[in-house]
Amino acid sequence: MTVRVRFAPSPTGYLHVGAARTALYNYLFARANDGVFILRSDDTDTARSTEEYQEDILEHMEWLGLEWDEGIVIGGEHGSYRQSDRYDRYREVARDLIESDSAYYSFATPDQLEQFRKDARDAGTSPAYDGSLEPGYGEVAGRVAAGESAVIRFRVPRPGETRFTDIVREDMVFDHKQVDDFVILRSDGSPTYHLASTVDDVDYGITHVIRGEDLLSSTPKHILLAQAMGAEPATYAHLSLLMGPDGKKLSKRHGDTAMSAYREMGVLPEAINNYLALLGWSLGDEEDVASIDEMISRFDLTTVSKNPAVFDPQKLEWLNGVYIRGMSDDEFVASTLLLVEEDLGRTLSADEREQFMEMVPLIKERTKLLPEVSDQVRFLFTNIDKYDEKSWSKVMDTPEALVALDAALAALTPLDEWTIESIESALRQMLVDTGLNARKGFQPVRVAISGSTVSPPLFESLAILGKLETLTRISNARALL
């Protein structure tokens, strides 16, 4: 049997990092089993679904490289894979279920249902609605024909229980006392999530439903529905939810949750895939870094943990740094040149590009997020007309700064050869001559050439900046002291 899995986000929000992890696990499972990965749109909530959210989901699925084999945009043998296009099919199933007595028209009003639940609680019985407020069979057809508003409910077999083995959470039992005769079709003819999701899963031949734990309590309903449709229910795997560092469900309170935010921050898709994979699953052997192909070859849903996983943006940044260091210099330039040029508001000249290339080995090691590159190289391509205030007051407003800059000028001016080595030896000799320590002697030079105390390694930076520009910047800063 071919494995068929689906990721079924509702386009009622931007692609959330937790949803992206669900998508990734579906993708890894499909690829690990030579299966089919489907992307569906659960867009039955017309009030909250938007095209903008749908686009965001598609764009970030593509960005993450989680290619789907069937689904929205690309289609497949099941049509558009949008639930909003399938209302006729859901109504047809609802009617079939009425015919087979697995479902019924329900006239109970919200007030009556509330009273039912209250009475049940008072009497110490189950508040799950069991259909007891409904009229006898004889009455139903007439009331429906007369146009009375009715929903269609699934008839949960009572007494009874639904058992299933969840791949992650293992043996699950739901006593039907806890399960409502749930609505499958609303009075306006629209399907509920339970109906639309299960009909799609059955029609699309889904073999494994891998989704968030928040849907665990819906699963007995989906199994009962599938069985009533005469289908073999899927195998389920419910993933624990992502938590913030405080142990509460990951939400905006903890920071960014939209995938787009991480992309804008400069996180690489490879890094976030790797990171999300580790939230609940491990490569073993304390290993953290693996390419998507390696993850596919090792992915095993049965080893996914049921414990909640903590989303830690700092670990993600660290991992992103690992991926950045792993880039070739050319890849690094390809991923950052545009960011640098956007930051400068112009394109780099051929000479400047060369300077940038020379800088790459120095900054690649220190970059955790791609846009940081702009901060590290900006000084090369702009005149220093403003100095970072904190750096200035800490470093330049000291008596040693004047000594250091004068001595640096004197040491560097006579150099015939402008190389990292010659610069380093001249400046080290300058320390000996002035008696300044490295911090007191070098920091003023750093601020003079870059505008701040934070810049790539000093001697290399001077070498790349060039002799004339270095001496000019040091003199300019000196003149301000």
Ligand code: GLU
């Ligand atoms: N559309 C549902 C959601 O976005 C997921 C449905 C499912 O996986 O069964 O939460």
